[in-house]
Amino acid sequence: MNVDDVDSITVLGAGNMGHGIAEVAALAGYDVVLRDIEDEFVQQGYDKIEWSLNKLAEKDRLSQEDADAALARVSTAVDLAEAVADADVVIEAVPEKMAIKKEVYTELEEHAPDHAVFATNTSSLSITELSEVTARPERFCGMHFFNPPVRMDLVEVISGAHTADETLDLVEDLAESMGKTPVRVRKDSPGFIVNRILVPLMNEAAWIVHAGDATMAEVDSTTKYDMGLPMGSFELADYVGIDVGYHVLEYMHEVLGDAYEPCPLLSEKVEAGDLGQKTGRGFYDYE
């Protein structure tokens, strides 16, 4: 299969990343099915796509006509078999937990067409390990978008130990067809490239505040104004979800060792359910 044979893409998980990936795929002209485990979650994802497309039109980043056409290409589903019946590519963006993803792939393998390629948007987990619960490890790779997918250019395309070159070529072409710049990541190591750099940076920012060496505002102003990053470390953690960064760190800590120990400031937020913008409260308040 090459990219011209791809008509239909199913995105599993309608959260921050899933809805954004579905939006990007629909803007590129693909028929998209957005699937989550409950009607409420799928509807929230769909509403966010609608909001984002209208906002892009409002800001003259695309015409209202193109925004409406993209939305018309998105359908929603809860039933997995129905969601993947016509899928050429399945992009999975369910929570960043190995056990949850493995469960999804086991079920997915039962229902997806034989020719379909599986691409996981995992932020850190082993592509090889995930691919091995399916019967198609050669047609399985990482396709890691960044938040918000509709604005961020980069996509990491990660090879597992069994991934065929044709799969990587297809997924890179797919990313390009969505207007993205794919970077091939040869080694399937925790956090790949971007999160191996970015998440420890957020963690170190938290350790600095935890030690009382600086305040959150001081750290964020420094990263934003002096280092020239678009958001402060704590702002970014709130934006991507403190739980997302925390789960990446937990995995890096487990596999790579103590240098990646998550700061208690992060685990406390996760335990309290204060996950950032999506829950209305994280390091900052959004209510």
Ligand code: CAA
């Ligand atoms: N769709 C459409 N519009 C959106 C939007 C979206 N998803 N998100 C924000 N906007 C809108 C805002 O509502 C705002 O509109 P109003 O002014 O009307 O309120 C407008 O866009 C802001 O746009 P600007 O271009 O003026 O803002 P900006 O220059 O600050 O850019 C940004 C916004 C692109 C998000 C920028 O702040 C940024 O690049 N932040 C860093 C993001 C980043 O690093 N992401 C990677 C995180 S790591 C990750 O995702 C990987 C992982 O695995 C954890």
